[in-house]
Amino acid sequence: MKIGDSSYGFVIRGKGTKLFTNNTNGVTLGNDAVFAYSADTTGNIENKTTLTATGSKNYGLYAAGVVNNLADINFGTGVGNVGIYSIAGGNATNGTSTIRPTIRVSKSDTVNKLYGIGMAAGYTDDNGVTRQTGTITNYGTIKVEKDNGIGMYATGSGSKAINRGDIELSGKGTTGMYLDNNAIGENYGTIKTAPNITKDGIIGVVAMNGAIIKNYGTIEIKGNGNTGIFLSKGKNEGTVPQDLDGSKGLEEKKQLPTGKKVSGIDIVAPGDGTATIKRNGRVITPTYVDTVTSSPNAPKVRSGATELDLSAAGLNNIPSMTRVSEIGMYVDTSGVNYTNPIKGLEKLTNLKKVNLIFGTEASRYTSSKDIKIGQNILSPYNKVISTLSAGGGKKFTINSASLTWIATGTQNSDDTFNAVYLSKIPYTSFAKDKDTYNFMDGLEQRYGVEGVGSREKELFNKLNAIGKGEPVLFAQAVDEMKGHQYSNIQQRVQATGIILDKEFDYLRSEWSNPTKDSNKIKTFGTRGEYKTDTAGVIDYKYNAYGVAYVHENEDIRLGKGIGWYTGIVHNRLKFKDLGNSKEEQLQGKIGLFKSVPFDENNSLNWTVSGNISVGYNRMNRKFLVVDEIFNAKGKYYNYGIGIKNEIGKEFRLSEGFSLRPYAALNLEYGRTTKIREKSGEMKLEVKANDYISVKPEVGTELAFRHYFGTKTLKTGLSVAYENELGRVANAKNKAKVAHTNADWYNLRGEKEDRRGNVKFDLNLGLDNQRYGVTANAGYDTKGHNIRGGLGLRVIF
Structure with a gap:
């Protein structure tokens, strides 16, 4: 039997329903297909049919209520396939103490958020709101052989992932158990790397944003660049894995303060996701800048309470300040110049330290000296950052590309940014004598007087675009004026x-x-x-x-x-x-x-x-x-x-x-x-x-x-x-x-x-x-x- 693209094998919407499947020849799924779907929270599904995926974005068992899987699920082909998904407070189990099916996991496309997962429970949206919960238990074997795949995933308060079987990791950047947003994980079985492992970025368990891992079994992760348990605002209440063959048994990541202070500008960012800008001791509310959509073809941009038509204002052809760096990634804040995905990503994933260089393109949309960059502009870069952050061990430094601006950001637990702050450095801080100071004082006072689209604003745009390695160009511009x-x-x-x-x-x-x-x-x-x-x-x-x-x-x-x-x-x-x-x-x-x-x-x-x-x-x-x-x-x-x-x-x-x-x-x-x-x-x-x-x-x-x-x-x-x-x-x-x-x-x-x-x-x-x-x-x-x-x- 074969289920075609974008098709369903079974859809159950009643009350107290029961579904038993036992197709000895197995079932094959193409692309974007679901073998069995149930919204019945009182229902029961028992599957004895072997499932095989030949494409991507497939679901094996997608159900509320009780789910018992007693057959192999071979979803190792394609991208973004999910073997078992428990929703609406349901309870899904793979195998029993005597029957141990194998689930093979596909690879993930983290840029486009297509994750290959063996078993999943719950759903949390991009705003951090939990919409679904569930419980998953594994008695069988979950093989995670493809890059960035995940064995078990649980998110949200009330969701739980329990492993009583084996989770074997061999793909680059793979994760045995991923717990997020206050979910709980319990390990009574074994989570380990495959024999003779040569890949890095492998993590046994990830616990983030209030999630808890209770390890009562074995977590055996080997190899350089690999980690047993990785915590980011999460907690471990069980046994701590050992460091094996260059791996780290336990690594806890804490968001360090990202605040910066220079010449009367103080951006206070203590590392808890918030930031306050002070200019000469006075708290400033930054101008919020964001495109209306996360697209390089966004028609409009919001700057504070003003909405600008990018095409009519001639702002849709903003020159990027992009610099090429062996160890850095340039973040264009215009919202119209980014490329997705960014070239060279495969090289950056091997880095342990990534320098994020923020451009000041967003300053073209406003005359404000303090700017907060919105999510639509940051979205394509956050996708890349989440890819770079996968596997842990990455450190991100934040710098401004501009000589006359400072930049910092508030980061989420996965290193993505919930906001980026840009503040202009007073021109007077560059003066070395009284005459230059007096001119710079006047230059500083003129900033923001003329609106977007004016010739004087374009002059300041030119100054904003001068890079840190171009002080001579800045000095020449000042002397000319x-x-x-x-x-x-x-x-x-x-x-x-x-x-x-x-x-x-x-x-x-x-x-x-x-x-x-x-x-x-x-x-x-x-x-x-x-x-x-x-x-x-x-x-x-x-x-x-x-x-x-x-x-x-x-x-x-x-x-x-x-x-x-x-x-x-x-x-x-x-x-x-x-x-x-x-x-x-x-x-x-x-x-x-x-x-x-x-x-x-x-x-x-x-x-x-x-x-x-x-x-x-x-x-x-x-x-x-x-x-x-x-x-x-x-x-x-x-x-x-x-x-x-x-x-x-x-x-x-x-x-x-x-x-x-x-x-x-x-x-x-x-x-x-x-x-x-x-x-x-x-x-x-x-x-x-x-x-x-x-x-x-x-x-x-x-x-x-x-x-x-x-x-x-x-x-x-x-x-x-x-x-x-x-x-x-x-x-x-x-x-x-x-x-x-x-x-x-x-x-x-x-x-x-x-x-x-x-x-x-x-x-x-x-x-x-x-x-x-x-x-x-x-x-x-x-x-x-x-x-x-x-x-x-x-x-x-």
Whole structure:
């Protein structure tokens, strides 16, 4: 006789029923089949039919009431077959004192919870609630030859497993008697390993979660990696087995405290399945995060009281922080990235210590600093952990994969997790100096302000994903966010103003006045580059264009005159930082000058000038965090006043050549307004600040002039030395993280190089007394500034 897949041989639902089976040819079961099922608690079943399973997930005798099995049950083929299952307070027996049937047990698939069991009693659900109880007694022989099989299993208060026969164990990770959830086991017979055993992970009796084993018989387990009795919140009231051939007679596992404490964060987990999070001494309720289903295709995730649509929010493609480890298992807490089963499991089962590395993917779902991970996310990993834990002897350590988070969990007796807790370490704990501390304080205060899906939250996600072995990456991200672009804004503002000053000087001194009342106007463009070796100050290139105007009234005496000038310049700067930040400066100047000759031909001349300046500036600060560019935008104004005194003497060397040495003193005061970035991520405030420039200068110019009728060609090569005695490059700017009460931190400025600057300039000009074109090139030793430009001028 054969019972097909998903079929029943006998189903009994009456009262006081009796079933006697005696098929001399035996019965074969396929897959997911039951030979006899009875829900009659007053019923009686006696089986004398040999049962054989050719497939998986079969039950031989599944019954309430009284069950007596007097025939062999060969369920050794397949996965997850159960020989006899007692429910509803029933009592099932295999054999008698004189009749000793043999039950052969199939292997178990522990990942999918398909257990091969000889005899079973009771049922406890995943929430720990006992739904069924029963009693099983074995007089015969139970052979557990396939991996992870179980001879006898009982769970729940009121359930009992009694062995008066033999249980022989030979498969890897097999268990003779498994008792759980306050069940009681009694051994009067023999539980032993098969002769010449070479497998490990074998356990004679497991007693967990209040279960009790009373050993009055023989438990003889041999071999390295094997155990006689294994207790985890269970109890042994009988004889303790001996250590034999490398085995342990008795091993008791206690859940050790898994709490952790770092930088004001204290996760108290005493090992009893509970945990409390304290942040700076205050108890915190963590945000509960879990997917709605235990599936990598889960459509939604719950974060506290909020339910997020993973697809709509773009959270279903979260990059995993997975690291490959010889002795570790990475736990992805996103709920969407796990694989089931995890590859390499067969290698991990040989380990005695497993390092569980928890990722912080769940932090993407919430802005909370303290998170409790739910069961649906943990489910696939708990399945693997239960597999690793099978056989006992495994130790599990808990670590966070993230540099800036700590992780721990509360474990069940089988080492699976009922919860995992993640807490963010305050960024201030990574600071080594006051300035960094103040910035980190602002960074810490900003965490959680912007919600899930915002750009600033994505920035923090990047920081959360930095691993423990990547402190350099974290330091780089912090340095990028500090706003070094603002460290030398005064130097850049002054440099933009100097572009205009050069054009004013050129119009006034390099182009002669054909009339006593002249107006000179020039459009120009120039570009250059600023380099520095000072850490915290960023190199940049600039491209400026503008217009300059000079009006001069010359007296009857050559070289004597007064006038005024004005101009505007638009300077675009591109920084050589990792994010390629940009700044635009628009600056205007207006001023007066007076020229006084000391001889008749104006070879010796003194000129004094003064101006006021106003500027409007926009910064687009871009910074790299791990592998993505973020930005913040701000604007500020500048204003200032300057005075210049210059005296020079011109010597004619020939008809075309002349040499003019000169000395000058430039005085300037400028101020930049407060900067408050209005848009972007990790916005900063920069204090208003001023600068004072006291710059003496000496130099000489070699000029050549040649006339072509009304046209004039002039070239000039000048070299000068200047030294900044004021405070410009290192203005000691201070910044803070905007929208926080964090303190100010210093931005390191350029070194004030008192050795001065040597500058070289080459100017070319061609004009016809009304129109002209110019070209210029120059180099400054300070800042390694290379510059050049073109211009078009008109005089009228």
